[in-house]
Amino acid sequence: MKSLLDEISNEKSISSEKLQLLKSSVVIKHIAKGEILRRKGEKPEKFYFVKKGCLRSYAIDEKGKEHIFMFAPEGWIIGDIESHVKNMPTQLFVDAIEDSEIEVFDKKIINLDTQLLQPKLALDKLTKRVAVLQKRIILLMSATLQERYLDFIQTYPEIVQRVPQKMIASYLGVTPEALSKIRNDLSKHK
């Protein structure tokens, strides 16, 4: 099972003192499908690393409709850097779409003064996140639904079969009917 704590522990440059501090601050949580970890308007003090299961973060628009910002299956992190950078309440809800096991980190560990999360590791994670977000925007703006669906499969190969169709549609910003049509078209061309 993937573990961010293990990954940090394996960094050679971290002192045993800091590692001890880090280990004592990380909490392992088991959460049930449907459980809400964070609501819009809160100020997140934690971020979550998914060891098992799947979380998602989502916005709810003024008409009450859900829009999925991201999925976080095994190995992904859900935080809220926008809220962190601007010191503002979050725009996003976070819940579990499967029974999940997560590592809960205090966001203090990304503070460079504490140096609990090594800069190299933090840079690596952030750089990859920027890449995912950049691609998402370009696709949202300029790609066909088929290209966006294929990108979803590429980004999240492990959850294509696990996530309800209506959630994939919400992530892609289309109706479940339009998604269903694309999937049918693609299976015919295989």
Add this chain to the structure above:
Amino acid sequence: MKSLLDEISNEKSISSEKLQLLKSSVVIKHIAKGEILRRKGEKPEKFYFVKKGCLRSYAIDEKGKEHIFMFAPEGWIIGDIESHVKNMPTQLFVDAIEDSEIEVFDKKIINLDTQLLQPKLALDKLTKRVAVLQKRIILLMSATLQERYLDFIQTYPEIVQRVPQKMIASYLGVTPEALSKIRNDLSKHK
């Protein structure tokens, strides 16, 4: 005039030897409005810090339509982290929408082994970029055009009056007519 080179030089932790190496590798370029710095399909080896003027990056869809991914007025950086992370050709064009003065950095400087760009500074820039991208996606998916326009003004206050309307419309993903209507509505409510 803003300068990333100055900002890096002011970091206390950088050695004079590394600073010398950095300074010798940065090129200052003057580019004319309309000049294309990068085309889709290239593998970017450089990133650009804008000292003066304004760059933009954009995708062109299969129908030949432009979609602006981002503007980079004074103080912004245009690179292509997605292409860097995946070691793939870029999806984006970059050109100057005003006569501009830029600092051209080799992407090697973000390599942690060279340590030319201090981790603290790199983390700061990356974190802010993630915040901008996250907000952009949430707005693209779930906000009204008016909210998206107000966010554009907040993100890029210095260029609202400088950028052609059709480019703002392209950034927002709407027609120039829809943008014009929103601007009229907003000016009436002032």
